[in-house]
Amino acid sequence: MGQFFQLQDLQVIIPELELAFFGMLLLIADLVIPEKKTIGWFALIGIGGSAFSLYKLFGREATLAYGGAIVVDSLAWFFKLLFLVAAAITILLSMRYLEVEREHHGEFYSLILFATMGMMFMASAMDLVTLYIGLETMAIATYILVGFLRGNQRSNEASLKYFLLGAFSSAILLYGFSLLYGFSGSTRFLEIGNFLGSAPPDNPILLIAVVAVVAGLFFKIAAVPFHQWTPDAYEGAPTSVTGFMSVAVKAASFVMIWRVLFFIIGPMRPYWIPILTVACILTMTLGNIAAIAQTNVKRLLAYSSISHAGYVLIGFIAGNETSFSRMGMAAVPLYLLVYTFTNLGVWAVVVALRRKNILGERIDDMNGLFFRHPASAILMLIFLLSLAGIPPTAGFIAKYYLFAAAVQSHHNVLAVIAVINAAISAFYYLRIVVAMFMNNATETTGMDLSAGVRITLAAAFVFTLGVGLYPGPIIELAYRAISLQ
Amino acid sequence: MVATHHYLILAAALFTIGVIGVLTRRNIMVILMSIELMMNAVNINLIAFSDRLHQVTGQVFAIFVITVAAAEAAVGLGIVIAMFKNKETMNVNELDLMKW
């Protein structure tokens, strides 16, 4: 306490600063550059620079900065990398897409960068206030991005629903935060955690605080029953933004959950483990069952992302309890990273399907994709198999870690439900496969993939199969992340 | 000196009234106001604790909350206006293009 910031404090947030800087730069550039694609490339440069700075931070010992407001540890590092990847891919996907939607504006890229910055602070936050502000930065930017297609009623509607429910839920979260603060007298995670560790756990006010916090967090990760905004928002949002939300926003929410569960309310484990377990089961099952009935690919993937969030929760459940399962902990970053690549690959194909006058969102629009563009169909197949968790794809390795963690921590029933859900999920992924490979093309317009989509597909493919076949390095990275070095 | 739990209960009441507003009113503007009510309730909590603990952290927190509330209001209203241009309604129930 007492000291103003020091230079090394600034050092550790260079990646974020770069993003903020580029975000503002883009706003100015937007005024002078008529070709909006250029702004997109600029944004990518910003992300690249940020990534480079982040790379420089690799291996650094975990340090608290700003008097304990943030920490730069391996977990934060891992997730920041993930956010940057997701942001970069989103930008790549957006450049052609926004043109097709005729809403190509420089603000879009700034908002992506700001949102990413917000996420990066969320990943680093060790203070309720930092966390909250980071969260809101991300959330508000995302509300805007979802409604970015101003002329599109569905986009408006999605944005408004997302905003209303998001604000509502962050008020609930905030209520919980306020009680936590009142209880412990501090906003620093570590101090709150220490305080809770010594306080009697059955204090009703504390319990209400935990519930409010958990409810708010559940909303962010779209766990049942706080999931319902997801399909609507995902469907209405610009497709590339949907991709961004489904991976980056979700991952940020998970890292937030990570910090909150393990650093703040860790001592309340006996209370939240059952809650998480039930939510996990409901989330997986409901997401999968609802996805079966969908005819819109975006909506289907929205439900699928709900169920995937359910799977990730297994990692939190298994990462605790009696024996501290490193496997469960490691499964969370691993799964999210794999999901990021795979899912963005899927979204890339969906984005590519959106052309002038063709919405490309219905499953029927996938019909005969194989005949129209075999490469993208085959890649899509690989991504879908990865989502379904079938080897030798990365998705399998990730799912394996989750299931193994569940078994290791003796959550056998949960494990069984999870694997059955994994099997059910194959059913709706296969529907897309059927459309692509076994149905005849309903339309014959050629597909021409933009450079962004190509790069995305290539990256996602290399990652999905590469990690599937040789997952060692990525697993090590995930373990490194959870070691909080 | 007023015991802290008085404030907490007042905050809870305001919070719940806000929730009721969100759940029942069909006018989007009113819903936005209800959310503001909820955030005010949080602020009461924060300030009450701040007072009890003889520190200003809660007050600082409240400042951030107010900041966020302002930002949210601005964005929310922006969204409302964008929507209003496409569909002249303030009724949240008419937002039903996407369901199931």
Next chain:
Amino acid sequence: MDFFNAHILTIIAFWPLVGMFALLLIPKESKNAIRWWANIVVLIGFLISLPLWFQFDVSKAGEMQFVEDAVWIPALGAHYHVGIDGISLLLIMLTTLIGPLAVLSSWDAITERTKEYYAFMLMLQTGMIGVFMSLDFFMFYVFWEVMLVPMYFLIGVWGGPRKLYAAIKFFLYTLAGSVLLLLGIITLYFQYPQIASTHPEIAAQFGAAPTFNILAFQAMGPFLDANLQWWVFLAFFVGFAIKVPMFPFHTWLPDAHVEAPTAGSVILAAVLLKMGSYGFLRFSLPILPSGTHAFVPLMVGLSIVAIIYGALVAMMQPDMKKLVAYSSVSHMGFVMLGMFALNPNGLNGSIIQQINHGISTGALFLIVGIIYERRHTREIAQLGGLSSVMPKYAIVFLIMTMSSIGLPILNGFIGEFPIVLGALEANLWWAVAAGAGIVLGAAYMLWLYQRTMFGKLDNPANQNLLDMNWREMATLVPLIIMAFWIGLYPKPFFDRLNAPVSRLVETLHKSAPDMHAQEDRR
């Protein structure tokens, strides 16, 4: 050459995959080039697998040979670990033999999307061989799942009218089974360090760290807690039983078979079903001996039900292919019965019967496919009296019918007899019930033969059917030769099986609940 010898298994397994990538380079318009290439690839695949048969050391048939081991995923302790003993040797040889035949049989049958078809066939081949040689459970699971995809496409793209339904059914059923299997694997994985820590001899051999090494699992099997074994067996059971398929899980099979293209059915029947039974043999029995003992009544009950049920349902099928499909259910019932007799005869017979089923049922599907190609129907009522226009066909069909119903000097008998003998050693009534299945087997197969081959040729559509051509003969003659070989001189096969089987029986005996109970059962 040294390299070849050192990595023979790897080469055999991945050669088809390499061939597939090469195939992808051929433009899809040149269909004949694709066909030739695919045929050459699988044929070479068969030829390079022949050294396995000759270099396999029969005197050490119970041990793993041609072993290759390399770390794959260090964090998990998963290895690239392959090796074969007598059991896997036979199944791999079966796979490499059936592969070329199935591919060859598709020459005329597949006219659309040829390139993808052959690509999937080759991929499937790699997957199947990989399953049989894996000594690492994780790797096994990867191969096990990998095959699902090409098979799904083979059914779903080139299948019959209800192909989509059948393909999805196939996929979901097997996937549902295998995810539970995965849970079982994981459980064992976590058990290993605990066992290793209390049993230094195991730790000395396989290390103390968690591992997926199947041999390590087999070594720790007897020391696993019985209750745990029960649950893991249950998980394995679901995974493997769906693949076999055992009685209540069999309904995917007829649909998949009926809708699949001929080659798909052949591979499905001849090799894919064996993975289930192989799974039981390689994993459930040796790793979970006391679980096995606990499950014997259920397994035997289901097997017997499958034998009789499959046969009865087969009898009433109006569709040839469905009939053969249900006969598979019945035959696999025999395989499982023999296996769970848990004695050398039963197990030996069970394994031989797996090979036999591959040969006979594979051949029968080829036979059905031949008539389907000509008539585009498999309705038995549409056929009849074919032996007067297709005499060669009639003879081949007859031989395979006889093989299927277990006539001595053909292969079926060599499998069935030890199975029933083994069952009888365990319990007289098992054998009696299984015998009923043999009688019914004769009934439905002969009825089929009679209705299609005998009688007057009264359907004008059948008047001008061509007899089998050289290519079709080429697909069936090897199977006929195999059928007679196994029927007349099965010794080479038994020689390779006796050692692994007696090892297995030894393991099982050690953890029999108690010897008196065993005596009582007999």
Next chain:
Amino acid sequence: MSFLDLIWLIPLFPAAGFVINGLFGKRMRKSVVGTIACLAVLVSFVFALGAVTELARLPEHERSHTVNVYQWINAGAAEAGAEGHAEFNVQWGFLLDPLSSVMVLVVTGIGFLIHVYSTGYMAEEDGFYRFFAYLNLFMFSMLTLILGSNYLMMFIGWEGVGLCSYLLIGYYFLKKSAGDAAKKAFVVNRIGDWGLSIGIMLIFVNFGSIEFTQVGEAVRESLAMGRFHIGDMVFVSIALALFVGATGKSAQIPLYVWLPDAMEGPTPVSALIHAATMVTAGVYMVARSNWIFQAAPQAMAVVAVVGALTAIFAASIGIVQNDIKRVLAYSTVSQLGYMFLALGVGAFTAGVFHLMTHAFFKALLFLGSGSVIHALHHEQDMRRMGALKNKIPITFWTMFIGTLAIAGIPGLAGFFSKDEILWRAFSSPHGHILLWAVGALAAGMTAFYMFRLIFLTFFGESRVDHHTEHHIHESPKAMTIPLMVLAAGSIVAGWIGLPKWLLEMGGGEGPSFFDRWLEPVFEPLPGLAEAAAEHHGVGLEVGMAAVSVAIALIGIYLAYSTYYRKSDRADRVAASVGGLYQALLNKWYIDELYDALFVNRAKDFGRFLWRFDARIVDGAVNGTAVGTKDGARGSSWWDRWIVDGLVRAVAGLIKVASVPVSFIQTGYTQNYALIMILGVLALVGYVLWGHP
């Protein structure tokens, strides 16, 4: 190289014939095909003769020669036998001992004659090569059956002859009835085989081997060691299981139904397979397993009773049949019953003796009937025959000899063997006067229906239709010469087994050559040797023989008076006992009974299960409307209401389950918020009150 060491070649000659004819026969001339086939069997016969001669030169107790060609099955160790462990190792081996030497001579000898006969009979058929290929394959299987040195080798032959029987019955595959009969024969046989295989397995499990010689020793040893005792369940169950096999192959009650239908096959086939050789395999097998049967008196009783009942039951049906071959078929069943009666009372030698003599005269009768059929252009109904005596004299005279032999006229082969059986049925320790009585009655009936056949066919007025009448001609030499040889055999074959009293009357010494020849094989078990030595007077034996001859004569007289003198009496008798007549004509409705009881029920069950599969098991899984659609076609209300109802219920259930999912996703923001609050509510409730 002596013939004895070459016995493994004996089955291979016909096998070679099969391969040659099967692969190349289509392109060869018929005469070549026929020659190859006959030659193959002839060579076998020569080798067999050589081997038997060499065997006969050996001392009595060394007359058992085993040749193991290679190890066939080695399926590993098993818990079996006295030692507790035995390898299930099976040799591809052959055994020549007195019993198999009798069989091998009969089979190759008569088989050769029938082959020759067939070259004439089948001369005009298409698929001539196919016929001979199958015939040779049959010879291979039959020789494997009788020469096999263990039960599994025997089982090969056993199944092989079944297959050939299937193929040859279905030879006229264009006829649906032929196909049906073939399938029926095979399936019914399979039921028997089931019993046989269980029996074999039980032998292995209990005695640790399935080699004939070793099993025999093991049985003796186990009795001597006291491990088992005579009459133990072990023996009884094995014996009964084996006997089930025998009833299938040898057409005994209750599995005889296939044999009459098998007459759909060409006549030489009926002669070879369904009279002379294959059907006697059951008798051979029981005789071969005599140690087991001796040790299981209860099973012996069953065998005897079943044999006796079959004898009289089949004879009763034979009385009224109008198809010439069916009469002979029932006669065969009946005669096989005799053989089992003999085996059942412990007279193994007598059974085998009858087997041999029967082979001669029944083959003769079938071939003769074939000659008749041939002459009448495939007319088999005796009601459209008559007065053929002079038109085809050789056929008539040879058949007449055969008839006399089967009717038991003294001096001919049938008399000696049948008389021996009847006497032993009475005198043996296992015998009973009732068994004798039934046998004697059956003998009378046999005489009656055989003479009925003769009278209807060869005497009286011609009822042949005019078109064929002109073309009646005696058969070619290829057919008549075998007839004559067989006729000679029917006369003299019995002389090697003359009864003891006759021999002693003739100044010789009993027992007969045949008895002595087979003695080592049928050596009584240790505990039974004394019991067998029960003595009856020679007078009684002669007296009973006389009675049986008298009964036969009465039968002949009745036939004479009914069908020759007053050929309308038959109809009157038939009318007066209408119900009985109908029952006999319809073979006691046994086929219908079996259909109703087993066949149709099995089919119904199969159909039910199939539906069950398609609707319930499947329906429960996918719950789609697929099952429902198919189900609509189902006709019965059960289908519509129960099965479909279940499927619909399942589909409905899934719909119900999906309701909450769709209900909560209304699209209304405030619903979402409400559900969130409900979630919070639940969580608060849980942490405040719900958490333990």
Next chain:
Amino acid sequence: MLELILFYIFAVIAVVSAVLVITQRNVVHSAVSLAGTLLAVAGIFLTLHAEFLAGVQVIVYVGGILVLFVFVIMLIALERSLTERQFHRQGRIALVTCAILIVELAYGLYKGKDTFPPIPGETAAAGFNLSQNSQRVGEALYQNYLLPFEIASILLLVAIVGAVALAKRKTEVEE
């Protein structure tokens, strides 16, 4: 005691106004009622010695946010919304739910009321005045909460950019 009376006065005003916010048919009336609540809350802040906050509450909330609301209400004045049903169909369920919620919260809070006993020390009476309060808040803001403060600036930038981007008059599609 005075504090308690003041608290109750403000509390009643706040709650009553809040209820009015969510029950008024006319949105403008709701906005005015909201102003009442906000001011009452500011009063409560005063009683809690958060003078600076009370000022922020009045300036930012009442002066800023609420004006923005009213502005937007005027901008998109919609007569129709006055005549429509004001409450959602789920109103009753929602009321019941919220009733349970408040009961649960009240139960929990009341039961846990002893969690927060007064802490002796710098008592309220001896508390700091406005300038002290502002100083301390400022110190905290620029020391411990410097980083959030900086992020908040970006947050506001995002809000501004976003609001502008969304509410711009013409969209490309319309053009």
